[in-house]
Amino acid sequence: MAVFKKILIANRGEIALRVLRACRELDIKTVAVHSEVDARALHVRFADEAVCIGPAAASKSYLNIPAIISAAEITGADAVHPGYGFLSENAEFARICAKCGLTFIGPSPEAMRAWGDKVTARTNAKRFGLPLLPGSEVLRDTAHAIDEAKRVGFPVILKASGGGGGRGMRVVRTEAEMESNFTQARREAESGFKNPDVFLEKFVERPKHIEFQVLADAHGGVWTLGERECSLQRRHQKIIEEAPSPALSMEKRQELGEVIRKAIRETHYTSLGTLEFIMDEDKNLYFLEMNTRVQVEHPVTEMVTGLDLVALQIRAAMGEKIELPDTRPWSFRGHAIECRINAEDPTSFAPWPGLITEYHPAGGAGVRVDSGVYGGWRVPADYDSLIAKLIVHAPTRAEAIVRMKRALSEFIVGGIRTNISLHKLLLEDAEVVDGTMTTRTIERLIRDNAEKARLPSPPASDNN
Numbered sequence: 424m425a426v427f428k429k430i431l432i433a434n435r436g437e438i439a440l441r442v443l444r445a446c447r448e449l450d451i452k453t454v455a456v457h458s459e460v461d462a463r464a465l466h467v468r469f470a471d472e473a474v475c476i477g478p479a480a481a482s483k484s485y486l487n488i489p490a491i492i493s494a495a496e497i498t499g500a501d502a503v504h505p506g507y508g509f510l511s512e513n514a515e516f517a518r519i520c521a522k523c524g525l526t527f528i529g530p531s532p533e534a535m536r537a538w539g540d541k542v543t544a545r546t547n548a549k550r551f552g553l554p555l556l557p558g559s560e561v562l563r564d565t566a567h568a569i570d571e572a573k574r575v576g577f578p579v580i581l582k583a584s585g586g587g588g589g590r591g592m593r594v595v596r597t598e599a600e601m602e603s604n605f606t607q608a609r610r611e612a613e614s615g616f617k618n619p620d621v622f623l624e625k626f627v628e629r630p631k632h633i634e635f636q637v638l639a640d641a642h643g644g645v646w647t648l649g650e651r652e653c654s655l656q657r658r659h660q661k662i663i664e665e666a667p668s669p670a671l672s673m674e675k676r677q678e679l680g681e682v683i684r685k686a687i688r689e690t691h692y693t694s695l696g697t698l699e700f701i702m703d704e705d706k707n708l709y710f711l712e713m714n715t716r717v718q719v720e721h722p723v724t725e726m727v728t729g730l731d732l733v734a735l736q737i738r739a740a741m742g743e744k745i746e747l748p749d750t751r752p753w754s755f756r757g758h759a760i761e762c763r764i765n766a767e768d769p770t771s772f773a774p775w776p777g778l779i780t781e782y783h784p785a786g787g788a789g790v791r792v793d794s795g796v797y798g799g800w801r802v803p804a805d806y807d808s809l810i811a812k813l814i815v816h817a818p819t820r821a822e823a824i825v826r827m828k829r830a831l832s833e834f835i836v837g838g839i840r841t842n843i844s845l846h847k848l849l850l851e852d853a854e855v856v857d858g859t860m861t862t863r864t865i866e867r868l869i870r871d872n873a874e875k876a877r878l879p880s881p882p883a884s885d886n887n
Contacts (some may be wrong), residue, residue, distance in 0.1 A: 424742040425526065427451050427502045431495045432466065434506030435485060436795040437812060438717070439466035442504045445733040454498045456491060458484035460803045465795050472498050479805040485509045488516055492523055502526035502740065508807065511716040512539050528740040530715050534692045538713040542584045542622050545710070551686035553679075553710040556701070558624035565602045571623055572601065578626040581608040585618030589659025594626055629861040630701040632656065633668050633708065635683055636724045638735055639693045640745040647680035648728055649755060651720055652858075653699075655849060657772055657865045662842070663849060664720035665760040666727045669820060669858030670702060679708065695721075695736045701862075719763070719812070722793060726759035726816040758820040760827050762846045764794075764811040764834065766802045769845040770869065776804040781837030785830035789816045802839060810836070820858070824850055848872070 429452040432439045439455060443466060446453045455470035460479040467473045474494040477484035484490070486509055495503060503525050505511035514535040517527040529535070538544050542561055549555055559571040561584055572579045572595060581604060583591025591612035593604040605621070613619040636648040652668035653661045667676075683698055697718050699711040721732050730747075739745055766775045782798040794811035796802065802810060815830055817823040828850050831843055845865075852868055854860040 425501070427526070427737065427741055429454060429471075429498065429500045430502045430504050430528070430737070431456065431491070431498065431500040431525075432470070432504050432506065433485070433491050434504075434509055434511075435461055435464060435466060435806065436809065437793045438506035438508075438719075439464075440469065440795050441793055442506060442733055443469055445731060445737060446504075448731075449734055449737060451737070454494065454500050456485070456494050458805070460805060463800070465797060465800075474498065479803060481509065481805065488519060492519060492525070495520075495525055496523070500525065502528055502737075504528040504737070505716065507716050507719055512714070514539065526740055528694070528737055530692055530694045530696065534690060535715045537690055538692065538696065539715045540584055541582060541712050542620070544713050545622075547686065547690060548710040551689065552682050553686060553698075554700075554708055556624045556627070556709040556711075559622050561620045561622055562605070565605050568605050568623060569598055569601050572598070575623065575625050578628075579623045580626040581605060581621050581623050583608065583612035583616055583618070584620035584622055585612065585616040590615040591621060592659055595623075627701055627703050627709075629863050630654075630703055631668075631670055631861055632661075632699065633671060633702055634697050634699040634718075635679065636718075636721070636732070637683060637687050637692075637696045637698065638732070638739070638745070638747075639687050639696075640739045641693050641742050642744045643688065644745050644747070645684045645688045646745075646747055647683050648724055648730065648732075650676060651718075651723055653720065654860045654862050655855070655865060656862050661720065662763050662765075662865065663760065663846065663855075664723055665758065665820070665823070666723040667755050667758070670706065675708070694739055695732060719809070720761050722791060722812060722814045723759040723761045726791070726814060727755040727757060729756060757816055757818045758823040759814060759816045760823045761812055761814045762827060762831065763809055763842075764813055764836070764846075765808040765842045766810050766836075766839050767808045767842055768840050769842040770873075772842075774804065774808045775840040776802045776808075777839045778802075779810075779836060779838050781835055783833070783835035784811065785813060785833040787830070787833075789826055790814070790830050791816070798837075810841070824856065 431454040432442045453470045455467045455473040456476045457467045476490035510516040514532040518532040520527040557575045562568045578596040581593040591608045593608045595604045608621045609619045632653045635650045639645045651666045653664045655663040697714045700708045778801045784792040791814040796810045815826040
């Protein structure tokens with residue numbers, strides 16, 4: 424078993440801090456890398472060592488593989504933790520790390536390719552009996568896309584084979600819409616993932632989005648650590664997550680968990696991973712994709728399982744035999760909800776970088792805040808708009824909603840706009856309260872509020 428003495432964290436913001444904290448509790452030294460604009464970031468201030476790897480543009484810093492490898496070599500790091508985003512699902516980066524004598528804290532390049540490419544992942548899912556939406560292989564051209572859409576049945580959704588996060592995704596409802604959407608999807612896929620390949624799936628109009636957390640070590644241990652409800656999204660980006668899902672029965676959790684365990688074990692996958700599913704109006708679940716990394720929303724699983732997922736991921740990468748109860752399905756402790764606090768306009772979702780003049784995160788019983796910002800920090804315009812994750816835990820879902828509403832009312836961010844007001848609206852929405860929300864809920868809520876704003880004010884009452 425290898426023992427890491429020093430880990431380079433190839434990321435920024437709250438996830439870099441999250442990894443740094445896990446390393447510190449494991450008595451492992453840390454190296455922070457940063458762009459020029461992040462020189463005063465908290466992950467830089469708290470790490471044992473820090474190396475500037477380039478200017479603000481991610482392509483010249485956090486995506487600059489030679490600079491990151493050089494930083495690891497000059498600081499004597501044993502391993503690299505990629506966090507999420509950036510290079511976290513880049514199999515070539517993982518291969519280069521291994522070639523340079525560095526342990527990539529994540530799955531092997533082979534396992535990453537097997538599950539990270541969405542078309543290949545669909546093939547794996549089919550082989551192991553995971554339910555799939557009707558879909559296609561990689562599409563050659565517009566004519567092929569139209570033929571496949573006719574076979575599957577409109578509407579369909581185009582997706583990038585090599586990535587996620589909403590880039591390269593286009594809903595196509597008619598044959599006439601295919602050509603322009605196909606061209607745009609390929610262009611976005613090439614720009615975002617250096618891979619223009621796209622495929623299509625049957626589009627479900629009002630789905631729920633549910634994902635399963637897995638952990639595997641190099642000794643054959645595989646655990647499914649329950650599911651998360653991630654239906655509250657805007658532009659295919661999650662905004663509120665919770666665990667467990669209010670839509671999933673214990674029987675379905677156990678049944679699907681066993682199929683997932685078999686698939687993970689037989690593909691020799693190790694590390695953390697998340698299998699994402701959609702649920703249709705009839706409560707049928709269909710496999711979408713696998714994310715071969717730690718997820719943004721991992722804290723809600725940590726809150727209901729009592730596990731430190733990042734520490735377990737690091738221990739698995741060292742080759743340690745993980746000892747966890749073989750609970751099938753995992754026994755949850757209460758309910759957890761996470762709200763992503765973004766520096767953005769709450770209505771248009773336009774990014775809102777700038778100077779944070781005041782910062783007061785929420786606190787109190789059952790409240791956790793994962794954040795990489797502080798009062799006096801200038802949110803750069805060069806990266807994702809996420810500035811904090813507000814997580815609450817309570818004995819029941821109803822109590823967790825009440826606690827989150829209280830915590831949101833305490834959260835103060837001055838100087839920039841945030842989406843805190845949108846979170847407050849969502850937690851008052853009937854669909855959210857009763858657990859029937861879908862991926863279209865935010866869209867409907869914004870539309871409803873816009874219509875209310877356009878209505879004329881009622882006449883003044885004659886009663887004084």
